[in-house]
Amino acid sequence: MGEKNIVRSNILLGLGFALMTAALYLVFIFAPTEEAMGQIQRIFYFHVSMAWVAFLAFFVVFICSILYLWKRAIKWDTIARFSAELGIVFTTLVLITGPIWAKPVWGVWWIWEPRLTATLVLWLIYIAYLLVRSYAAEASRGARFAAVLGIVGFIDVPIVYLSIHLWRTHHPPALVSDLVPSMLLPLLVSVAAFTVLYIILITRSISLSNLEAEVRQLKDARANQRRS
């Protein structure tokens, strides 16, 4: 890692830490307790932020998949792969925190209603995206199939987002404009904190893949030396 990259990475880490600390303060101390749901509503701030980051991650997969199929440059495939991995991590957290919020409010962990079902389908699509890669006979073919899935699978993201408007659903509407300023601020800071966390993790993942490439190159060099 170059000196410039280390400085950039440290700035990002500092920013992420500051934003996450501010988000925790705003969520647990600054934000008022919601009248109908009580303390459990405080899940909302991180739940929505993680859903936003998951959508962002899958959007990056979508764009990088198009670029990979167009340019055939391995770097687009690498970013798409790691972004899908991160999208899955955050969608998993959304799928876990949602039922924990639902149980005391709705009385049940899970309802097969449009928003929840579409989110579960989204998670399954990107699990399939990673499986396609690992089961493909050749890496390049796996990357191609995954890129197609990364483009087609993204259709589910607007479906998840619009599901509360298109169908009758139990899920509360995500109307940011309806929030009072003392609830809007914690939400916005949490979204910013998770966005920076995503950028930190994707940057680290890319440097990890560079390391992987270096290992592969050296293995090839060693094999060539042994042959000659």
Added chain:
Amino acid sequence: MDNLNYLFAAYTIIWAVIFGYVFFMHQRHRRLQRELDLLKEDVDEQKMD
């Protein structure tokens, strides 16, 4: 209607999963770095031979 146990569970899981993922990445990085160092040594030795 406080349900603080549910709130605690949610935030514990969020941080456990995030730290778990960061730890998994760190382990992957360490393993690759070790493999890279060994390979570099091996390639250098072969060059000297």
